[in-house]
Ligand code: HEM
């Protein structure tokens with residue numbers, strides 16, 4: 136279950152692919168409703184975004200802290216500069232996930248609203264309404280989303296480059312046989 140010498144363990148892999156799917160889905164939905172005019176359709180997508188985010192919240196936070204607590208698997212055999220860049224991008228991706236999952240719920244609560252999960256569960260705000268902080272959090276949520284698009288693109292591009300040119304180095308790290 137733990138990370139092996141040359142790759143990530145079962146829990147890390149499950150965490151990685153679950154979070155990747157959630158983050159990409161949240162990004163897609165967020166960007167989709169962002170420019171919509173106010174109305175029923177925008178509200179539908181916003182509620183879906185909030186409900187899925189709230190349901191996934193505990194697992195996503197566990198995923199971030201699990202990695203921070205366990206550290207990364209030993210770097211792939213490649214130039215030291217590439218190892219440093221890869222680690223930096225991973226740290227920034229984890230930070231981005233945490234910022235999105237903290238700013239999202241706080242945006243709702245500082246706006247004086249409750250978090251509604253599929254109309255079934257309502258989590259009332261434990262904090263008072265704070266207009267200026269609410270505006271700031273909205274900005275943070277939006278800007279971090281844009282930064283994450285860049286980071287994820289870089290991350291996926293690096294994976295593709297490895298798959299094409301150094302396929303062997305990727306084996307058993309995030310998929311394939313556990314060593
Ligand atoms: C389909 C898209 C993706 C692919 C193909 C992919 C592939 C990979 C691979 C192969 C590794 C292992 C790197 C190594 O062995 O050093 C990895 C690690 C990592 N990936 Fe992705 N990834 C994807 C999406 C994402 C997304 C959306 C995020 C976060 C927003 C993310 C965050 C991370 C992080 C933080 C690591 C370091 C290990 C960990 O904590 O999971 N990945 N990814």
Ligand code: HEM
Pocket residue numbers: 157158161162164165166169181184185186188189192231232235236237238239240242243250273276277280283
């Ligand atoms: C990695 C996870 C997430 C990503 C990638 C993401 C992405 C986005 C994007 C692209 C937007 C549209 C830009 C904007 O209007 O600010 C947005 C808006 C929003 N998101 Fe997220 N989000 C994530 C997590 C969450 C979570 C966990 C919640 C709450 C439970 C949440 C609540 C909101 C709200 C309330 C808005 C509308 C903000 C506004 O009124 O402008 N998000 N999100």
